[in-house]
Amino acid sequence: MTFLTILPYLRPWLMPPGINILLALIGFSLYFYRRQLGKIFLFLSFISLWLCSAPIFSYHLLEILQNKYPTLTLNSLAQLPAHGAIVILGGGNLISVELGNKPSLSDTSFNRVRYAAFLYHKTKLPLIVSGGREPGARHSEAELMLQTLRESFHITTAIQEDQSHNTADESKFLAPLLKQQGFDVVYLVTNAWHMPRSVYIFQKEGIRVIPAPMGYQVYDHPYTLLSFLPDMHALAATSIAIHEFIGLIWYHLRY
Numbered sequence: 401m402t403f404l405t406i407l408p409y410l411r412p413w414l415m416p417p418g419i420n421i422l423l424a425l426i427g428f429s430l431y432f433y434r435r436q437l438g439k440i441f442l443f444l445s446f447i448s449l450w451l452c453s454a455p456i457f458s459y460h461l462l463e464i465l466q467n468k469y470p471t472l473t474l475n476s477l478a479q480l481p482a483h484g485a486i487v488i489l490g491g492g493n494l495i496s497v498e499l500g501n502k503p504s505l506s507d508t509s510f511n512r513v514r515y516a517a518f519l520y521h522k523t524k525l526p527l528i529v530s531g532g533r534e535p536g537a538r539h540s541e542a543e544l545m546l547q548t549l550r551e552s553f554h555i556t557t558a559i560q561e562d563q564s565h566n567t568a569d570e571s572k573f574l575a576p577l578l579k580q581q582g583f584d585v586v587y588l589v590t591n592a593w594h595m596p597r598s599v600y601i602f603q604k605e606g607i608r609v610i611p612a613p614m615g616y617q618v619y620d621h622p623y624t625l626l627s628f629l630p631d632m633h634a635l636a637a638t639s640i641a642i643h644e645f646i647g648l649i650w651y652h653l654r655y
Contacts, residue, residue: 414646415639420449453630458638459619465644466592469599469611476610477522485559485583486523486612488516489570489590489598490531490541503537505544508591508615513545515614516589517553525587527558528577530570567594568601568651575605584608591615593640597647604655 412418427441451457491508495501505513509531520527527549531541539547540562549555561577564570578586585608590598592613602609617637621627 411643415642416452416635417449420445420452423448450630452638453632453635454628455619455621455631455634456623456627458634458641459617461641462593462617462637465594465596465641466613466616468596469592469613471592471614472519472587472610472612474522477519483583484585484587484610485526485528485578485581486516486519487528487530487574487586487588488512488545489567489588489594490529490545490564491591491594493531493534493537493541493544503539503544505541505548509541509545510548511615512589512591513548514553515612517549517555519587519589519612520553520555523587526581526583527555528561528574528586529558530561530564530574532562532564532569534565567598567647568655571598571601571605571607574602575607578607585610587612589614593617593644597644597651600648601651601655604651 413422423441423445427438427443427445429438430441431438489512491512492506493509494504494506496504504510513529516527519525529542529545529549531545533540540560542560542562546558546560549558559577559581561570561573563573574586578584586602588595588598588602588609589612592615595611595613599609599611617640619627619634
């Protein structure tokens, strides 16, 4: 059994609310044997869950990732690389029950495709869609992205990379494809919070990257006392941030 095999079972316990439940379970198990230590773990469980679900904490944590690279400007788009392409990283897919159980892109993937289509119409650079097939799925994510480009944005051609299952895979499979096609730089389209990890692993593969961040998560309210109260959206934002920080640490250790 490899680490990648057990990772799906390990990951939920490293992010909220799994990590908070784990701390509570440790606290309860220790309470009757080492009461003080048990109380510490129970307190950590409570305080960490509160912090993870408080907008004042979660969105500031996410901003560390989102502010790593600036958004593209029209001026930067005017200075086109000689042999560049627009690469769209996969962000998941789902089953649309309302469309007769049709396989579709997740909101995250669709928004990446939409922004890439905007860049395409501005630059006319070739598009590359990246994403493999989930176990049991009939279509790869790259196929679904190409279908969305055709149906929603009237873009009929794109190069496909359909073997990858994660960001590291995408960089590994795209590197020889880019070399084969003669592209020496890519506009990398992914969510702003996912960009630091993506740029790091693509550069490790020797790919020259121009970050094209999108899909920012923004807390569009002034920070008040209400910002210290638990909020489900804030908890989700914290989970995203912690997942990305863990991914960055793993990439630095492994690659």
